[in-house]
Amino acid sequence: MTINRPIIQLEPQLVNQIAAGEIVERPASVLKELMENAFDAGADKVAITVEEGDVGSLTVTDNGRGIPKEEISLALSRHATSKIKSMEELEGVATMGFRGEALPSIASVSRLKLSTRIDEEKTGWELNLEGGEALAPMRPVARISGTTIEVRDLFFNTPARRKFLRSESTEVRHLEEVVRRLALSRFDVDIEIARGKKITRYKGAAESxxxxxxxxxxxxxxxxxxxxxxxxxxxxxxxxxxxxxxxxxxxxxxxxxxxxxxxxxxxxxxxxxxxxxxxxxxxxxxxxxxxxxxxxxxxxxxxxxxxxxxxxxxxxxxxxxxxxxxxxxxxxxxxxxxxxxxxGESTPRFNPAGGGKGAFRPTSMHHTPGAQGHLKLEVREERALYSDLLGGSDAESDSAQTDGEGIPVLGYALTQLHGVYILAQNSEGLILVDMHAAHERITYERLKRATAESTMQVQPLLVPITFRASPAEVALAEEQIEVITSLGFDLSQLDQQTLVVRHVPALLGDTDIPLVLHDLLSDLATHEMTQEVDKRINSLLSTMACHGSVRANRDLTIPEMNALLRVMEETDKSDQCNHGRPTWIQVSMEELDGWFSRGR
Ligand SMILES: Nc1ncnc2c1ncn2[C@@H]1O[C@H](COP(=O)(O)OP(=O)(O)OP(=O)(O)O)[C@@H](O)[C@H]1O
Ligand SMILES: [Mg+2]
The missing domain is CATH 3.30.230.10 (Ribosomal Protein S5; domain 2)
Known part of the structure; x- marks a missing residue:
């Protein structure tokens, strides 16, 4: 559409409303701007009231430095700010605001009452505006120092905007999210938001x-x-x-x-x-x-x-x-x-509580079961079984991480449950380990390290394995031969429908090799081109790890279980399997006692 009309300068009110379109999307954006202004004014208390049944009306009161009388009308005009003076100051700006746009924008699309007093003055001043136009001259008011901005009937003069407002509960959720976000922005400021009887307080907590x-x-x-x-x-x-x-x-x-x-x-x-x-x-x-x-x-x-x-x-x-x-x-x-x-290493500036006491980070080791001593020896002596299970391990069971009382973090194995879980005890209580998930992570981390360091050990097969493959698989095997070789396989084509493998990664142990290769080829087909190279390799290694790990239902001896626990303690990311599920959980003696209403 073309319009043949002369160029005109827009009225300031319309300019403000257009600017407001970008800044004031919904009540929550008003709240954000007003709270940021309070922070910039040095307030350490901000109180918010939201009208019940009318989210377009809210009030923000702060105990900041206030606005001097002669600057009030400037505060409400565009491009007027006390926060920067030059490009150089903009480049190093440390305040939340710097554009001088928020107040005039909000004022242009609401009925706004500003009341403020600076410490040095005995009285405060109040100004009422509607759509950005002052309704009457400023008048003196009695008030404590600080600023109160009351916004009513947001978007009363921009019906199109008003239509975009969602249900009251949605808008309230946005308001609450703004408060939470800003509460983390300044830990030291007391923040309170009231809506009817519901009051949420975040007490200023600079030290805590x-x-x-x-x-x-x-x-x-x-x-x-x-x-x-x-x-x-x-x-x-x-x-x-x-x-x-x-x-x-x-x-x-x-x-x-x-x-x-x-x-x-x-x-x-x-x-x-x-x-x-x-x-x-x-x-x-x-x-x-x-x-x-x-x-x-x-x-x-x-x-x-x-x-x-x-x-x-x-x-x-x-x-x-x-x-x-x-x-x-x-x-x-x-x-x-x-x-x-x-x-006490992991103590950031804030000294956050040193982590939780949740299931995954037990912090105190207080319960000391008696009969642990003999188990320790057993573990040391069973290296052979240990490396059998883990395919020639490099981890040192001697250097197992122990708590203050010499008991390893994941404790000592007691037994295996239905071939799926290992039950172990440490000084805290009971440990349950998902054996397959844990071993899968360990194998995966080893495979990743071996690939990254190009130290993948391969194991030649006495008798090469041949297996049938689809023409697509054969083609893909040829095309992706470099990747497949880097994973530790020697794979080649025998004929149009047969592949032959001559050596395999040693870490895979006695796995069903054709099955692994079918899975790898199908992974390669799906991931081809879609992912970054390292991601792609990792997902292939993850598939291999799944195949190369102890299956559920395999019986492990106690020393084998202990060996697995020791390696878990040493392996990166061993608290989750490759899919993010936990590999073990801790149940404390207190929890167990609780189940039996014991000792209370
Ligand atoms: N709560 C307040 N207490 C003291 N002064 C305030 C307060 N709110 C606003 N002002 C003054 O009014 C001026 C204009 O505020 P406004 O929010 O419009 O712009 P700004 O904060 O400078 O920049 P921005 O548009 O990026 O927020 C501020 O620079 C500040 O001097
Ligand atoms: Mg501002």
Missing amino acids: PQRRIREVCGREFFEQSLPIEFNSGAIHLYGWVGHPTFSRSQRNLQYLYVNDRNVSDRMISHAVRRAYQDVLYHGRHPAYALFIDIDPKRVDVNVHPTKSEIRFREGRAVYDIVFNEIESVISQPLSKRREGERE
């Missing part, structure tokens, strides 16, 4: 960030997360990342802060996803609260209308730090983590 994390992210997350910290001087990364078994079906427990600003960043989420790649079920999402403090000059905050995205000047370096730190924390085998705990 654990409490804030627990209140905002929930106890479960808190107990099942691992603290991380990295500080190079130029960048400080810290926070908590959920244990892989504490994954979510949604991305809703993912909080990222860069210099206290809550942002979403595709690069960082990718780094986190990659760190969890090997330990999460497909379609599950990790939970985390991550904080990055970095020189403001090294991030550009001016890249998104709602300031919810940023750009790192050295993106690649930040990506690598996030990936490496998270990967190493979540991969650490339990024994190493325990050691760290004992030495």
Whole structure:
């Protein structure tokens, strides 16, 4: 459509409404802007009231420095800010706001009452606006210092926008999420949100960030997360990342802060996803609260209308730090983590509670069963069986990680249940191990290491195995011969429908080799071109690991079980199988006593 009309300058009110379109999407965006202004004003108390039955009306009161009388009308005009003066200051901006757009935008699409007082003045001042136009001159009011902004009838003059508002309960959920997000942005500020009788309080907790994390992210997350910290001087990364078994079906427990600003960043989420790649079920999402403090000059905050995205000047370096730190924390085998705990290593800036007391990170070893001594010897003596089970292991059963009382973290095996679970006891109580899942992870980690270091041991077959394959499989085997060779197979074509294999990876033991190769070829066919190379290789190795691991229903001797426990203690990521399921759980004596109402 073309229109033949002269160019005109738009009225300021319309300009503001257009700007508001970008900034004020819904009541929650109003709340975000007002809370950020309160933070920037140095407030340590922010109280929010949301009208019941009318989410388009909310009030935010803070005890910050207030606005001097002569600046009030400026605060409500566009491109007026106290936060920056020059490009240089924008480049190093450390406040939440910097555009001077939020208040005029909100005012242009609502009925807004601003009341404020600075400490130095005896009275405060109040101004009422409708659609951004002052209804009457400013008038003096009695009030304590600080600022109150009351927004009513949001979008009353922009019906199209109003139509996009969802049900009250949805909008309230968005409001509550904004409060949670901002509560993690500033641990030191008291925040209270009231809607009718429902009041939620986050008490300022500068010294006890654990409490804030627990209140905002929930106890479960808190107990099942691992603290991380990295500080190079130029960048400080810290926070908590959920244990892989504490994954979510949604991305809703993912909080990222860069210099206290809550942002979403595709690069960082990718780094986190990659760190969890090997330990999460497909379609599950990790939970985390991550904080990055970095020189403001090294991030550009001016890249998104709602300031919810940023750009790192050295993106690649930040990506690598996030990936490496998270990967190493979540991969650490339990024994190493325990050691760290004992030495108090893993204590980030906040000193998060040193991890949870959840099933996967028992912290205290208090119960000492008596008859453990003789078992230890047995373990040492059974190297032969041990390497039989694990295919020539390199792990040292002598160096098994033990608790303060000399008992290994995963304890000593007692028996096997229905050929599926190993039952073991440690000083805490009972340990249950999913034998196949655990062995699968161990084999997988070994295969990965062998491939990465090009040290895959191969075992020549006395009699080469020939097997029938489809023409497509034969073609694929030829085409992907390099990958297949790198996995430790010597595979070639005998005729159009027969493949022959002459050596296999030693780690596979006595597996049904044609079956493994059929599976690998079908994996290759599906993954071809669709994934990055290392991902593809890992998924092939995972298939091999599944075949190469002890099957359920295989009877293990006690020494074999103990051997498996010792290797688990030493193997990266051994707390989950390759699909993210737990490989073992701890049931404490207290829990067992509880089941029998014992001792209470
Ligand atoms: N709660 C408050 N307490 C004290 N001063 C405030 C408060 N809210 C706003 N102001 C003042 O009003 C000015 C304009 O606020 P506004 O939110 O519109 O812009 P900004 O915060 O500077 O930038 P942005 O548009 O990025 O939020 C601020 O720069 C600040 O000086
Ligand atoms: Mg602002």
